[in-house]
Amino acid sequence: MAKHKAMDSREVGLVMGLTVGKYFFGSDDLHYGLWTDDLPVIPENLRKAQEQHAALLLKTIPADVQTILDVGCGAGALAKRLRDKAYKVECVSPSGPLTAEARKNVGPEIPIYEAKFQDAEIAKTYDLVLFSESFQYMKHEISIEKASKLLRPGGYLLICDFFRRTGEERGPIRGGRRMEAFYETIKQYPFQTLVDEDITKETARNYELVNDFLDQVGRPTWELIFRYCTANYPRTTKVARRMFRRKIEKLETKYFQGQRTAATFSRYKTYRLMLFQYNP
Ligand SMILES: C[S@@+](CC[C@H](N)C(=O)[O-])C[C@H]1O[C@@H](n2cnc3c(N)ncnc32)[C@H](O)[C@@H]1O
Structure with missing residues (x-):
């Protein structure tokens, strides 16, 4: 195999x-x-x-x-x-x-x-x-x-x-x-x-671009998917949300809380x- x-x-x-x-x-x-x-x-x-x-x-x-x-x-x-x-x-x-x-x-x-x-x-x-x-x-x-x-x-x-x-x-x-x-x-x-x-x-x-993309495209898409799932498959969505709560929270913090910025990059990294x- x-x-x-x-x-x-x-x-x-x-x-x-x-x-x-x-x-x-x-x-x-x-x-x-x-x-x-x-x-x-x-x-x-x-x-x-x-x-x-x-x-x-x-x-x-x-x-x-x-x-x-x-x-x-x-x-x-x-x-x-x-x-x-x-x-x-x-x-x-x-x-x-x-x-x-x-x-x-x-x-x-x-x-x-x-x-x-x-x-x-x-x-x-x-x-x-x-x-x-x-x-x-x-x-x-x-x-x-x-x-x-x-x-x-x-x-x-x-x-x-x-x-x-x-x-x-x-x-x-x-x-x-x-x-x-x-x-x-x-x-x-x-x-x-x-x-x-x-x-x-x-x-x-580059992070100005990334942040803008996440804000304008990433977050609205993510929210729309959740809204669709909750409206059409409420029970499954509730269970899935509970099961993957930590992963979802991590993802949301990482990508949708405006932390991926040029200022944050410059603070923590040196290119x-x-x-x-x-x-x-
Ligand atoms: C951010 S991309 C950069 C690609 C390209 N050098 C450029 O400048 O556009 C990172 C690259 O590193 C490669 N990579 C990741 N781990 C590697 C490893 N252990 N050995 C060799 N290449 C690796 C990835 O497959 C990818 O091609």
Whole structure:
């Protein structure tokens, strides 16, 4: 009998994000985007913000890089951009639905290791290992160790992701490794810091969009479903509400109490663009 494989709720969120982004904005990217001051935070600008994120990454890649391992490649949008700039790209992707989407997008010439980064068996080295908003999904001790093994001497580790601010509790927005713990770990390796830029302000603005969406679309839809169920299936709804009371409360607190804002994100997280050179 085939082994049952549970699906992580964050993976469900990513696939949903991709579906919505693709349908409404024609975007295959799965990151917050870089919202510079001149870019109004409206849905129509999401794609532009995501292109700015990609442009920032491309600008940060050092001139002597040819081969790149894109870890957690999402639906392959970034890998495609890198290939178009003549880099030789390979990807790692653990998620069934996202990997299938990435394969469709990048075609057969970009190999994809379908595994978690920590489990991927890769017997070669690269000029650069890239984590674009995927670093937070793994234990940083393991990612740093593994990335160091996959880099040629003088190669680079490029991380663009958010971390939890030191001294702060988790806050209402999930995700992010602890910033201070990351610094403690990386300093035990022969990595030299070339770039460490705080781009929290430009990425946090994405939450203005998220909050607006939850307020205008998420909450009314959620309430409508409940009203429909209560009106048409009162007894079943009452039982279900009682059974899943905690889960429902958690979900409502998380998504529909206006806590997912740019201000909350900036308070609890710090979004960094970081480039390290591996000099063993
Ligand atoms: C927020 S998406 C970012 C996707 C893409 N890099 C981008 O910038 O649009 C996070 C990605 O990390 C991947 N991921 C999650 N856990 C992972 C793991 N253990 N190893 C490798 N990738 C992982 C997810 O499948 C997803 O592709």
